Amino acid sequence: MAACLLLASVSAPLPSPAAPSERGQAIPQVDDAGQQAFAAYRMAGKHKAFAIAPGGVWTWQADAASRQQAEREALSTCESRTRQKCVLYAMDDAVVFDRERWPTLWGPYASERNAAQAATGARVGERFYDLAFRDRDGSSSSLSQARGRIVLLHFWGSWCRSCLHELPALRALRAALAAATAEDVELILLQVREPFAQTHDWAEQHGFADLPLYDSGSGGSEDTDLMLADGRALDDRHVARVFPSSYVLDRRGMVVFSHAGPVDDWLEYLPFFEHAASHNGTTSTDTSTGR
Secondary structure, three states, rough: OOOOOOEEEEEEOOOOOOHHHHHHHOOOOOOOHHHHHHHHEEOOOOOOOOEEEEEOEEEOOOOOOOHHHHHHHHHHHHOOOOOOOEEEEOOEEEEEEOOOOOOHOOOOOOHHHHHHHHOOOOOOOOOOOOOOEEEEOOOOOEEHHHHHOEEEEEEEEEHHHHHHHHHHHHHHHHHHHHHHHHHHHHEEEEEOOOOOOHHHHHHHHHHHOOOEEOOOOOOOOOOEEEEEEOOOOEHHOOOOOOOOEEEEEEOOEEEEEEEOOOOOOOOHHHHHHHHHOOOOOOOOOOOOOOO
16 A cells, blocks of 8 residues: 655656665655556656555556646545545656655644544544553553553554564654653553463563553453443454554544554654644644544
8 A cells, every 4th residue: 555645845856666675765654566556657658646645555547638637536546545634746757745744644633622522433533442451560541541642552462473573663663752752652552362461471582572562451362352441342343454453543532543454664654753742732723533
């Protein structure tokens, strides 16, 4: 998948497709398939547009009747594939990506009034379920107790190969966040479908016990329930159709970003977290949609 970006005020020549190791200098958050698609885009006829969005969604349109039609169709298709905002990366033979505005696409952030009135759920613009969990010492906590901070909520398990592949990226992000935003961003890793003792033992054996691991209360592979602070149970498929799955919540517990599956490089999201953390919640846009 690829991501939708904002128009830049200055155009630049199209870059050559980058190797995976150079992805940080190429189209942000776009995987190998998206990079290859961009190579095909570069060879396509005018009029054409390449759109992306945070999270890796990408799409492109070529041989349109006009530049305006190419832009409209590329953005429309992109918007149909994500709850994130889509923007243009390239138009015809020029990059029009605004790198400075890119980290703002998680906003605008809901006002206190609209956050209080928002529906509860897992979609962008909804207030995430108030999950209950315990820390590794057994103390009870819940997501509502993290209000006032940006939260990266991550569902994973030691049985999940893709989840294990992602852990080093999460560790790197946590270190970068500690240097950039201090206590403004909190990571909460919740295990699913296995007892916490099993999760913790695996983390100890493989050198990941330093990550912020919390106990979801799962009893084992057949236990699909997550517990809410009010005592009700929530089936884990309501928040994760695949594992791993991740959510970013703003200071009021509103979903501003979600991603199903592993993220290759969480460091690419560091500017987004920094931008979100720079909004202290006292001056936020009055919107309940998150779009």
